[in-house]
Amino acid sequence: MPTDPTQFAPAILDLAHKAGTAIMAVYATSFEQRSKQDHSPVTDADEKAEAIILAGLAALAPDIPIVAEEQAARGETPVVTGRRFWLVDPLDGTREFIDRNGEFTVNIALIENGVPVLGVVVAPALGQAWLGHGDRAWRHEGDSVVPIHVRRVPERGAHVLISRNHVDREIAGWIERQPEATRQTVGSSLKFCRIAEGTADLYPRFASISEWDTAAGQAVLEAAGGAVVTWQGERLRYGKPGFRNPGYLARGAA
Structure with missing residues (x-):
């Protein structure tokens, strides 16, 4: 093996x-x-x-x-x-x-x-x-x-990806605070991959989600130079009780 x-x-x-x-x-x-x-x-x-x-x-x-x-x-x-x-x-x-x-x-x-x-x-x-x-x-x-490689997240005009089925006021409010940000709805782990290939910048999520929904996408994004961190700034990790993730921000290069 x-x-x-x-x-x-x-x-x-x-x-x-x-x-x-x-x-x-x-x-x-x-x-x-x-x-x-x-x-x-x-x-x-x-x-x-x-x-x-x-x-x-x-x-x-x-x-x-x-x-x-x-x-x-x-x-x-x-x-x-x-x-x-x-x-x-x-x-x-x-x-x-x-x-x-x-x-x-x-x-x-x-x-x-x-x-x-x-x-x-x-x-x-x-x-x-x-x-x-x-x-x-x-x-x-x-x-x-x-x-593929991520691009640097711009200070203004970042392209933000959001889930098609999980949009709430918290996410909408967060996007409104990003200067001149554009947004796009994209399904599944494609959001991680779009950031990894440099066609998008940010993917915020505040709700809990299962670990299997994010692990492969995170591996691709991190290998491409990006990051997936909790809202406390810690790297998203796996094997937690119940296999549940907290909210996070997936992003391109800082």
């Missing part, structure tokens, strides 16, 4: 693409949505993608535990304290999937000592993928593989 997380990267990217193919097969049908115990939506695409990822990760690295969204919804989460572990959202942006706007992703991250050291985000409907580890990040589109 590789000890260097970068050695996992090709296999994880391939696995995320396979999950994306399964998602798009469901996307092409008149699928049904169901509700989980927390009233969030789930579809066959979520479950099929997660099954592919769980099997692939177990074959690739059987000694590394996996925390995945649908598994966690069933109360099946391993003990990961003090261990490296995988953090998986098989279909981030299920509401975007249901709305058929294409802004949904497959997220796979490797966590070490509470930090996402490798992240893959695949947007199957857009034909794009992002990979980040260490201090290097790339965007994949077709046969093109391009290194």
Whole structure:
């Protein structure tokens, strides 16, 4: 089993693409949505993608535990304290999937000592993928593989990304305090990737969110030179009780 997380990267990217193919097969049908115990939506695409990822990760690295969204919804989460572990959202942006706007992703991250050291985000409907580890990040589109890096956040006119389904007065007020800021709604972990590739600057969130929603995107963004910090200024970390994150600010270069 590789000890260097970068050695996992090709296999994880391939696995995320396979999950994306399964998602798009469901996307092409008149699928049904169901509700989980927390009233969030789930579809066959979520479950099929997660099954592919769980099997692939177990074959690739059987000694590394996996925390995945649908598994966690069933109360099946391993003990990961003090261990490296995988953090998986098989279909981030299920509401975007249901709305058929294409802004949904497959997220796979490797966590070490509470930090996402490798992240893959695949947007199957857009034909794009992002990979980040260490201090290097790339965007994949077709046969093109391009290194990406954040841009410096401007003092005036920053481009702010916000969630399509989680806009509240706190976020609106925060944006209004940013001089001449522009805003755009974007679904799923695509917000992290857009900042990582230098086409946006900031992504604020005040509400709590599950760790699997952010880990892969954070890995890509940090590898591209950005940061994800809590509103107390601390790096967002993983493996917390309940696998919940507080609010945060994702940003380009300071």
